[in-house]
Amino acid sequence: MCRLLAYLGSAIQPDQLIYEPEHSLCIQSYRPRETVTTSVNADGVGIGWYHSQKETEPFIYKNILPIWSDINLPHLSRYIESECFLAYIRSATPGQAASLSNCQPFSDRNFLFTHNGFIENFRPTLYQPIRSHIRDALYQKIEGTTDSEHIFALFLNELARVDGNWEKALQGTLNTLFKLAKPYGVKVLANIVISCLLAM
Numbered sequence: 001m002c003r004l005l006a007y008l009g010s011a012i013q014p015d016q017l018i019y020e021p022e023h024s025l026c027i028q029s030y031r032p033r034e035t036v037t038t039s040v041n042a043d044g045v046g047i048g049w050y051h052s053q054k055e056t057e058p059f060i061y062k063n064i065l066p067i068w069s070d071i072n073l074p075h076l077s078r079y080i081e082s083e084c085f086l087a088y089i090r091s092a093t094p095g096q097a098a099s100l101s102n103c104q105p106f107s108d109r110n111f112l113f114t115h116n117g118f119i120e121n122f123r124p125t126l127y128q129p130i131r132s133h134i135r136d137a138l139y140q141k142i143e144g145t146t147d148s149e150h151i152f153a154l155f156l157n158e159l160a161r162v163d164g165n166w167e168k169a170l171q172g173t174l175n176t177l178f179k180l181a182k183p184y185g186v187k188v189l190a191n192i193v194i195s196c197l198l199a200m
Contacts, residue, residue, distance in 0.1 A: 002090050003028055005017055006114070007082075007086075008199075029042070045073060047105075048060045049084065058195075060105060062104075088105055093146070113155065113193070116191040118147060126184065130153075158173050
């Protein structure tokens with residue numbers, strides 16, 4: 001599965017968490033201490049952050065290289081200062097392409113979204129049922145093929161239905177996922193981080 005890092009607090013440079021700690025996100029990508037489903041996270045890296053001085057939509061950097069091979073992210077993560085950021089390293093589900101459109105975080109307006117987990121046998125089971133639950137406008141925004149991006153679209157659909165209440169939208173998203181999964185008997189694992197400006 002993928003690995004996530006989420007920060008909310010005083011403005012810092014993301015490299016302080018991505019690279020500097022003894023068990024940083026970078027170290028975890030190739031030498032994890034606890035793992036069940038994969039030994040490395042080599043299928044991409046991403047970071048999303050908010051400007052520390054202006055209220056703007058989030059900025060995103062993605063790469064399909066492993067984090068340890070990305071020569072740009074160390075420099076970028078020392079340049080940025082942010083009070084809120086999400087970082088991510090990918091271990092692709094078998095059969096899913098290593099492409100920028102499949103890398104997280106995903107964004108919409110002021111929202112950033114990351115998901116660690118999987119929907120078992122996603123393509124032959126919940127791919128179409130999830131798409132049938134979301135509005136056409138959100139369906140058209142899906143660029144990749146991952147279960148994660150579909151879960152985000154489902155969240156955005158729920159968010160509109162509950163007048164922007166995050167907690168209700170996330171609960172509704174999870175309820176829908178488990179309801180859709182039940183007839184197929186598939187496992188759904190969903191560790192999700194959502195941020196919006198300086199809230200997470």
